[in-house]
Amino acid sequence: MTHLVWFRNDLRVSDHSALTEACKAPGADVKAIFLWTPEQWQQHDYGLARQYSIRSALATVAQDLAQLGIPLTIVHADTWLAGVDQLIDYARSQNVSHLAFHREFGWDEVQRDQYTIEQARAAGIDTWIGEDRVGFDPASLLTGQGDMYRVFTPFKKRWLSQHAETPLPRPLPVPSPVAPALTAIPDIPAVNWTGTAELPLNEHEAHEHLSHFTEAMPNYKDHRDLPAVEGTSRLSAALANGAISLRQCMHSAFSHPRFDSAGVQTWLSELIWREFYHYLLYWRPDLARHEPFYPRWDAFPWNRDDAALQRWQQGQTGVPIVDAGMRQLAQTGWMHNRVRMIVAMYLVKLLKVDWRQGERWFAQQLLDIDFASNNGGWQWCASTGVDAAPYFRIFNPHTQSERFDPKGDYIRRWVPELASVNAAAIHQPSQTLAKHQGYSLPLIDYKRARAETLTLFKKL
Template identity: 45%
Template sequence: MQSNYQLIWFRQDLRIHDHAALWHATQTGPTIALVILSPEQWQKHDDAPIKIEFYLRQLQHLKQALAALNIPLITVSVPHWQDIPEFFKNLSQHLHFQYVYANIELGVNELKRDHDTQALLNRHKKDLILLNDRTLFPVASIRNQSNLPYQVFGSFKKTCYQRLQHGLPQCYPSPETQPQISCDFSSLQETDIEALQQHYTAKLPQPYIENWKIGEAYALHLLDQFMDEKLINYKNERDLPAQAGTSQLSAYMNIGIISIRQCIQALFRQQQGDFIIQSEGQQTWLDELLWREFYQHILFDFPKVSKHLPFKSTTQNIGWRNDPIGLEKWQQGQTGIPIVDAGMRQLLATGWMHNRVRMICAMFLSKNLLIDWRKGEQWFMQHLIDGDLAANNGGWQWCASTGTDAVPYFRIFNPVSQSQKFDPQGDYIRKWLPELAGLDDKSIHEPYAKNAVKSLNYPAPIVDLKTSRVRAIETFKAYLH
């Protein structure tokens, strides 16, 4: 068997265009692709079945795209990440390779996995080459004047703007078709991707599959559609859950069907790639992308957020309530607060929830119910198709006032006011709470105000919003002062 192949180790980056590790590998020499599936590790990380199913469907699509480039794809299962270094040791007995290329992943477990893999490969005179791909700027490259990581988004954003003014990050060229490789991988016990995917598909209602199409071409179509049709009104419509005003790209970015560089390049396409902001929609979406960037950098610079710890250590001992009944009612969308219940039922029905409603639901759990934010963070991860540790943790810690640059503990969303402001006609609520569909636009936000709950077969509120707000403020105040 020919020696000195390059391995491209795909992880959360299932595409062939604008792919840092793939491009560098193919520039070095004949390349073989590798995917390591770890179902037990997915379970440890609370990855949602819909997210896994989406990943496996895209993986089959990637296999076809690589085959067109004469790049064979090896797919194997290694139950736990701690066993991956040993897998590479065994792999080297079946396949002669010199370099393993991969895009860096930023969680503490992912970094340890790669550190241990690199150490083993180095002992065998091989190397793991990690490249920046998930973020616009390499981790540890955005620093304040004291050469420390930013902890406030506004300052982080300002520095990012300055970097972007010197030039937008460029997309990598697509790899060229390489000469055909003739290899026998039968000794590697490859995993049947389609069979594994069908295992997860069987757990999901059919609408899940229909709502989430796969493929780079489709993701780029969504991006172009957003730029052409939605960006102009994005600032005003992004917070309206009844409107399809967001990009719907989060699931595609999360497993790398589309890259952050492709998004930035599309955002400034009309300016021929120059960093010139010409609309409110353009600036608002850029800032949303930079919030994503911020939380990715936080994940790397402050590993404790990967370990179920609050960013603010002063909030570690907050007296969270033990309320399993309240937690279950929140999980199932039975709290008696329509906007909260609509969001939670949307999550259960589709594997996705509008971002504004995520904030409302998270703050209701962590403040009004005073239930530990980590229980909500876990529930979201177990059900979201776009579940991402950095963004999910960052969002939950923001709402719970435990995170970096988080909302002050005394600033608590009133979910009824939020509902009235962002879903004024109640269209979003009617869609997900059909039992309230017959109410007028005013009553639908708080049907219990007119004692209509019994006839509507809708639960009364499980908590009083005013008294629970006071309770949350007093609890935080007692632990922080």
């Protein structure tokens, strides 16, 4: 009897329900498989950063599985469907009786998994499918009218009312370790990223990071919006590739001795936001095809200025906080969350560039790219998504900069042209900065751009 575990965006050994399920049967020969599909990832706009993150986590999983006596096979395929065919062929060759994996949401993911179930059934293989990206089956969280939630706060209340702490599943050890199949994992260069060491990408790093963050968690609410301060968990990349689970992070919050503190409660709320975005993707798989949640606002006449988009991508907008964020992204594969909102609002509401252009750029550049969260964040900024900021709410990047980076430390780190500018002047672009520091002139005038955007939205 052979059980096969299919790893996807759940690249860890602890709290892995599919792995635990496969190890339950006494005497079962357990094997693992992963599909390396760069062409499929490219279709989803996932760039080199995503592959680097996956590779980092996968190498650790291979070693940890080997210690459990479970060999990991890496299948190289262009697409998921082609990979599934190879997976089934492998399963037949190994006399696999049971295939275990976790459910994922999204248009292509659903099609892939349906195809897998059909092919496994035809091959006489039973399938076991568990939940991993969310704490609850999205079909079980409904409003009093039996509909999906479209607003976060009621969703959060319902989620908390149903939550109950349960033991996290662990795989059963196997007595004879095997050699890890590391040679089959492609080597992905880290390009010029300087910040990869700051983001845990594999399971061991993630748990060590979580342990350190737990001590600082009560201060999370006060520090999370300050990009110059180490005030966030930095676990987003590990959550995206599954090196750590959402359940494990939530468990650290619920078991915290200062659970009632504002910091712990705020971090828990952010974790539930992450689940909410996956919940929306379950109910609206068309979001994975870049459709707006509320189409009525998507009739906005988006600006097709490629030159402006390129200057935003390169961090050359002439707005210091925006340029700092975009350069941090380019150099590290990561950007502080408060700054993500600022740069996104600037692109969509001031440059008037289609939010899908920003969504695509983030997907290509981020180590922590998670489609559901990325899509949800961009639609929030564009006022096309659930809990959308009203169209008239437009971040002023200069006042945001003054509020969240008051001394300009974050800006100076990523925009070296402004290293000698004092705190009073660093937040406002001007002719002086451009002349004496060699800094870019502003692409737009904030007040004029804001007024134009409001006029266009009102016409809708």
